[in-house]
Amino acid sequence: MEPLRVLELYSGVGGMHQALRESCVPAQVVAAIDVNTVANEVYKYNFPHTLLLAKTIEGITLEEFDRLSFNMILMSPPCQPFTRIGLQGDKADPRTSSFLYILDILPRLQKLPKYIVLENVKGFEVSSTRDLFIQTIENCGFQYQEFLLSPTSLGIPNSRLRYFLVAKLQSDPLSFQAPGQVLMEFPKIGSENPQKHAGDAEKTVEPNIGLGDSTHCSGKKTILFKLETTKEIDRKHQQNSDLSVRMLKDFLEHDIDINQYFLPPKLLQRYALILDIVKPTCRRSTCFTKGYGSFIEGAGSVLQTSEDVQIENIYKSLSSLSEGEQIEKLLMLKLRYFTPKEIANLLGFPPEFGFPEKITMKQRYRLLGNSLNVHVVAKLIKTLFE
Template sequence: MGKLRVLELYSGIGGMHFALTESSVPAEVVAAVDVNTTANEIYKHNFPNTLLLPKTIEGMTLNDFNKLDFDMILMSPPCQPFTRIGLQGDVSDPRTKSFLYILDLLPRLNKLPLFILLENVKGFETSSARDTLIKTLKECKYHFQEFMISPTCIGIPNSRLRYFLIAKASPGSLPFQTASEILEGFPKAFNEGSPTVSDSYCGSPSSNLKDDRDIIYKLETARDLERKRSQNSEESVRRLQDFLEDEGHRTDMDQYLLPSKILLRYAMLMDIVDPNCRRSVCFTKGYGHYVEGTGSVLQSCTDVQLESVFKSLEGLSEEEKLKQLSQLKLRYFTPREIANLMGFPSHFSFPPNISVKQQYRVLGNSLNVHVVAKLINLIIS
């Protein structure tokens, strides 16, 4: 096969492009398309030689697409229409319009792309947008497979469960036995040689954990603690310390320490991990700005026991509580550390004018590079 011509839609900060490079598949991104000015600035900073079209997809005509003469589409359509925070508007949400436009154009292209790879949030799999996607692929006679995959499946200590679909045009078929149901994790045959991680750590909740509703400490039940201990015992998953920056070589690390008012107000709600942990929760675009449900925070001082600190807080004044909590040296993960967990290479960087808040935001909207690279290898093999 010659060098593939790839069209990257909703290109963001280039996660798909980095995954394509990592896959080592001979390919060239002939165009990247996105309307987000911050993401586009970061994309251009990292891929200065790639044609970047800062326009809406609906603003491109059928002829515009045909001129690009692409063999593969990589895309990650807006996820907000399929999330609770986005009100799950599905196809009625204006942000779905561009995706439906792509599906309308696909059968009318001069040449069907050989390969399609799509990523989206959990929730997309039950949407009307997904139904329209499947209907279109069937009409165009694509062979396809859907997946729910978290990076934990390949030994990365970060839960980021996402929907993926890969499709290959006829004739020919995908290099594994496809199934009508959505697969959890990668196909078994393709996963040989990769870390063997339990299904519960790849995204499915374990059913055999004790359902104990009594709070042990920090609003955590026995079930919560047992689940976290189980995740931290998965030796095939790497430790967080492998993804952290060297604090001794950064003079500005104090800016990531949690402010006093955040500690006092949200300490009980935070997901706290330390460098030896083999788990962290999904980082979202609100990380560093909102606390609850946006990502884990790191306990920098591991000489102090987390459980003993929280059990000592009852009955203390705010000043005394703050003194106890401060021993833990809780901090946010830096944008570079989150990028590491999401598989971005060491040479990925942000332009100097992009604020930390903007960095968190675009990373929260991105995808795991290693997972997508593995899927690209799967679809091409």
């Protein structure tokens, strides 16, 4: 087949480009577009031969889009307007304007692309922006399927539930199309097994793992030990017992100076209760966000490197100790942040993926927190062409 001419919108550090490579579909990225200067530095470092346009999408005219003569669009629009943590401004959020511009341009292109792949956060599927997107591609003649998928379904020990849509310009439905359903697993082409979809209540939310409430002692709120419900403990145990998922140790760096990644003592004591702690032998970790390394709550798991120390014993013994002694006990766990390279590994970036030296640690975490899982997108691209 003739190599596809691919337009990569909101290219970031190149997760979509990497997924396209991994899919082995013959293709050339004719242009990547992103306004983030730091992300563009990383993109250029990893894809030096790709035309990278450092400008807003609204700054590109219909004529310029036509000249690129692309037949596939890969895109991961800003997720902040739809995220559960944000204000959920949807179409009213200024960060949605570039995507609305794409929807305005799409039907007016001289030649419509044949394929579209889109990624966003869970929550996009219930937005009015999504409704407008669906209406636009339906009017253009696309057949499409929506998904909510996490890398754990590919054996990767990291929860990162995301919305995906694949679309193809054709009159016949896709072989795996399930009209009106958001599928919760990859299509089994030719399989008789029914797909799980977003109506299956037990699969619609990403697990929130390991958060507890601080205890009250003599009316004073203190962080003494990790409180978890039986349900939370069971869920962790269940995830760690799933042999179809690999262990975290397969994704860790070796021969690195880990001292710079250890959690500072004061931070340890202050946030002891809400840390999501995993060991190298665990088969789970929570979603890493752009605030990882700067924030604790909900930003991602931390790694216990002293595997012979029992975490329960440490936490149970804290209540009778002074603040200094508590810190001393917690330091025995040798808790550290995952390195940017380890997070990139969990996100499916290949070993040769890297950062220019001038990109700071904070910037690396931020860029990866905004990225996507390469393996998940690669499998969806393959599915679209099977």
